[in-house]
Amino acid sequence: MRKPMMAGNWKMNMNYHEAVVLTQELCNRVKRKDLDKVDVVICPPAISLRGALTVLDFDKTKISVGAQNVHWEDHGAFTGEISVPMLTDIGVEYCIVGHSERREMFAETDETVNLKVKALLDGKVKPIVCVGESLSIRDEGSAVSYVCAQVNAALAGLDDIDMANVTIAYEPIWAIGTGRTALPEQAQEICAAIRGQLRTMFGDEVADSTRILYGGSMKPANVEGLMAMEDIDGGLIGGASLISNDFKELIEVAAR
Numbered sequence: 001m002r003k004p005m006m007a008g009n010w011k012m013n014m015n016y017h018e019a020v021v022l023t024q025e026l027c028n029r030v031k032r033k034d035l036d037k038v039d040v041v042i043c044p045p046a047i048s049l050r051g052a053l054t055v056l057d058f059d060k061t062k063i064s065v066g067a068q069n070v071h072w073e074d075h076g077a078f079t080g081e082i083s084v085p086m087l088t089d090i091g092v093e094y095c096i097v098g099h100s101e102r103r104e105m106f107a108e109t110d111e112t113v114n115l116k117v118k119a120l121l122d123g124k125v126k127p128i129v130c131v132g133e134s135l136s137i138r139d140e141g142s143a144v145s146y147v148c149a150q151v152n153a154a155l156a157g158l159d160d161i162d163m164a165n166v167t168i169a170y171e172p173i174w175a176i177g178t179g180r181t182a183l184p185e186q187a188q189e190i191c192a193a194i195r196g197q198l199r200t201m202f203g204d205e206v207a208d209s210t211r212i213l214y215g216g217s218m219k220p221a222n223v224e225g226l227m228a229m230e231d232i233d234g235g236l237i238g239g240a241s242l243i244s245n246d247f248k249e250l251i252e253v254a255a256r
């Protein structure tokens with residue numbers, strides 16, 4: 001069985017001190033027994049990664065830390081960028097790649113997503129690879145083929161061993177930060193298609209063991225319906241991950 005994952009994408013929210021406080025709140029609120037049943041990841045802004053890790057280490061809380069972006073080169077003249085070795089040096093375990101906000105606003109392409117995924121796997125950081133369609137693509141009726149093509153491009157050149165460390169997040173762009181969640185059945189349809197794409201690319205074992213998260217306005221009010229779907233193994237959560245009680249509730253539902 002796939003172990004559920006709840007990952008909080010804090011985006012460009014929380015300054016350093018607020019990030020430390022929120023991490024400590026999660027340590028205090030999230031039930032330890034739930035952390036045996038669910039992999040929980042928080043992804044603060046880069047400047048707060050080490051601060052969050054220090055809080056979690058000190059508190060001995062089994063919550064992992066992820067970055068929101070990375071460059072595929074190890075070092076060099078890339079002003080403003082952060083590399084995989086820099087993440088591993090401070091103990092970062094996961095990294096979000098290809099979020100739609102980065103694709104839309106920072107010129108991330110299928111090609112750079114693939115380079116980043118490979119660099120992360122080489123450096124032993126686990127990628128959370130985001131895919132998802134816009135409203136116009138959904139209205140055209142081509143959401144399934146669009147998302148499967150994104151998966152195909154992001155994971156090109158990977159093998160079964162790599163895939164043991166990859167998580168996919170399906171995030172319909174029209175549901176991100178809009179309060180408009182995909183219906184559980186809509187999310188399930190695409191997540192099942194993603195699993196089918198993994199089956200074509202890597203075979204049954206990888207398809208059945210890879211976690212597929214749903215992201216897009218997931219919150220306590222809608223998490224149960226989404227988590228009840230067969231091919232949804234957790235969530236990538238923006239807004240609700242900034243409220244410790246809400247994030248705690250999402251983890252509780254995933255742990256059931």
Ligand code: PGA
Binds near residue numbers: 178217236237238
């Ligand atoms: P949201 O963001 O939960 O605020 O919709 C999700 C995401 O973009 O990862």
